Amino acid sequence: MRIVYFHSDTHPYDKAIYPGVGPAFARPLGWETRPISRIGEDDYDLAVVDHRIEAGDAERLRMHLSLPAGQRQPIFFRVSDSVMPETSNPNVRLIFDHADHPGVHYATTYEPAGPMLAFTRTLAVSRVALLPYAYDVTREVELPLDTRRRRIFLSGSNSSRLYPPRHALRRARRWNPVLRWCVFDLKHPGYPEHGRPPRHDVTHARFIGLASRFTHFFLCGTRYNVELMKYVECAYAGCVPVGIPAGSLSAAAMQPFRPYTARTFDLVADIREALSALERRAAAYRAAMRALRAPERIVDDFVAQATGPRA
Numbered sequence: 001m002r003i004v005y006f007h008s009d010t011h012p013y014d015k016a017i018y019p020g021v022g023p024a025f026a027r028p029l030g031w032e033t034r035p036i037s038r039i040g041e042d043d044y045d046l047a048v049v050d051h052r053i054e055a056g057d058a059e060r061l062r063m064h065l066s067l068p069a070g071q072r073q074p075i076f077f078r079v080s081d082s083v084m085p086e087t088s089n090p091n092v093r094l095i096f097d098h099a100d101h102p103g104v105h106y107a108t109t110y111e112p113a114g115p116m117l118a119f120t121r122t123l124a125v126s127r128v129a130l131l132p133y134a135y136d137v138t139r140e141v142e143l144p145l146d147t148r149r150r151r152i153f154l155s156g157s158n159s160s161r162l163y164p165p166r167h168a169l170r171r172a173r174r175w176n177p178v179l180r181w182c183v184f185d186l187k188h189p190g191y192p193e194h195g196r197p198p199r200h201d202v203t204h205a206r207f208i209g210l211a212s213r214f215t216h217f218f219l220c221g222t223r224y225n226v227e228l229m230k231y232v233e234c235a236y237a238g239c240v241p242v243g244i245p246a247g248s249l250s251a252a253a254m255q256p257f258r259p260y261t262a263r264t265f266d267l268v269a270d271i272r273e274a275l276s277a278l279e280r281r282a283a284a285y286r287a288a289m290r291a292l293r294a295p296e297r298i299v300d301d302f303v304a305q306a307t308g309p310r311a
Helices: 023-029 055-065 090-097 114-120 164-175 177-182 204-211 230-237 264-271 275-292 295-307
Strands: 003-007 032-035 046-049 075-079 104-108 128-130 149-155 183-186 214-219 240-243
Touching (some): 003 023, 023 032, 023 295, 055 090, 149 164, 149 177, 149 204, 164 177, 164 183, 177 264, 214 230, 214 264, 240 264
Parallel strands (some): 003 032, 003 046, 046 075, 075 104, 104 128, 149 183, 214 240
16 A cells, blocks of 8 residues: 655744654655645555644645545544644644545544544544554664663653643652752753744754663653653663553553652662663663554554554
């Protein structure tokens, strides 16, 4: 099956703070990428459309979707956020306003939860297929744990509503000197693709490189406990995962985590665990994520969901 990943003609993907959008998302999967302006071409079997849609893209998609279903290939709109169905962005609303439109389906980065789960339950015709972040072995950093600082790498948005464990750890770190010693906090860089000046340039390879200077990587998957890209980035950096395993992880990927209690004593104990045990946990996590999110496995599973009996 020939799958083409269509992306915005004008969105500034080069300013995105992580490689989970646009052509960079499709690259590890081995899919060809094209701008949405070429979606009318008929030399492919199935289209996956990126969720970063600008006004011109939305107009082209409306025109394309006005054609009879027999004159166009099936489209899977990619949905990358559990709360995305609540968007007020008129361009992105197009994705959800075409629910159950002939030939229109959805590819979700995360297991449906919250508003996205509620949206999927309204669908009578459109399919929903899982399309998580693929594991890209070329991004792995090889740096022995005995050369790293025994600290926890913490990063990301500080929203108390969306990331309660991360917010709580940051808040505790402000007044607890022990946590300030054992947790390295990288503030969120902001959203330069939305025209805002970045707070720093530690993104993409620099982000993985910085994380690889530490033994541990703090993970939490929003209040819906979904598998953010940080779960593969922890493996790329070769870190020991600490925090809360996403519900979509395999048993093998969950095993290297220790039960997260948010107690300072437990975090310190994890950091001070024997180096050999930490090395085993980091290696086991990387191996598990390599297997779980192998590109060929993701593509095979997606095709099966896209073409098999509707669940």
